[in-house]
Amino acid sequence: MNPMFKAAIERVSRIEIKDFDLEHSLVCGQVFRWRRNKGWWYRAIENGIVKVRKAGNYLELVGTEGVDWGNVLSSYFRLGDNLGKILCEIDKDDFISQAIRRYRGLRLIRQDPWECIISYMIATNSNIPQIERNLENLCRSFGKRIIFDGMDFYTFPTAEALARTDVSTLRACKVGYRAEFIGATAQALASGGSIFQSLNSLPYESARELLLEKLDQRKVFKGIGPKVADCILLFSFDKLAAFPTDVWILRTVLQKYSHLFEKEYLSKLSLKASKRSLGVRDYYIISRKMREYFGRFAGYAQEYLYHFARTG
DNA sequence: AACCAGGTGAGGA
C-alpha cells in the first residue's frame, strides 16, 4: 500500500461504551435509514452525516463538521441508560429472558421527533423495505444533499419543506394515501406552536392523549393512531413505558402471553382474528396489560420481543 | 388472485 495514494487521514473520535450492541440496535427495526458500508454504519443526523462502528469497548465515529458528534451520539444511542438495570426489571419470564440473552446490548434509540412522526406514519400498513424506500424518496426530493466519503446522503426534509409541497408531489414519493396525512402534519407542525415541549414534559398517558387529541370530533394529527403514538412517545419522547403493539407483537402476545388475559376475552378476540390489526379498543386492552406486566421499561421489552419475533 | 406489511379515519350500527 503506497501512502502517497492514501486519502486524507480521518479524524476518528471514540466513545467508551459498555453493554451496547450497535448492530442489534440498528437492525432491530426501530430506526430507519442507516446504511452499512465497509464495516461502518452511515446516517444523516442533526443536519450532518456521521459514520460509526464498534471497536472493542469503544464506539468509533467520524462525521461532517459542525456537529458535536460525541454528545449527539451519546444521546442518540441512549448510552446514559443503565441497561443492566433495565433488562433486569423487564426480565419477567423465560421467553423475554431468551430474547434478552440473544440481543443483549440492544438499546432504544432516541430519534428526532419530527422525523420519527413522519417515519411511523409512513410505516402504517406497510413493510420495512417499502418504508425505507418511501423515506429515501422523501429525503432525495426534499432533503439536503451531502457528500460524505464519496457517497451521496440526504438529510430528512424539514416540516417547512414538506408543508409547502402539494399532496401530488408527496404522492410521487410512493407513500400512497399517507400523503395527505404527511402534508397536513407538516403544516400543523411547521406553522403552529410546537407541541414537542409538552410531549417532553407530560407523563406518558397525557402525552398520548395530546397526540390523539380531537377538535370538533376530528383528529388534530391525522395518521397518528394509538400505535403510531406509542412509537413516537417511545422513540422520541422518553416514554419508556409505551408498548407499541403491531401485528408482530400481537402474535407474540397471543402465543406467549395469552395467560395474562381472560379466556373469555381471548375467545372473543380470536373471533376477530381474520383481521390483520387490532381495533382501537383491543389495542388499549392489550398494550396496557403488557405495560403493566413489564413495568416502566416496557418499551425496552417491546423492542427485544419485536426483534425476536421477526428474526425467529 | 388473494393476502400481507410496525394501522388509521370515516361513516354507519
Add this chain to the structure above:
DNA sequence: TCCTCACATGGT
C-alpha cells in the same frame, strides 16, 4: 361509543 372497511404500494 364501537365496529367495519377502504385505502396506495409492492412483494409473495
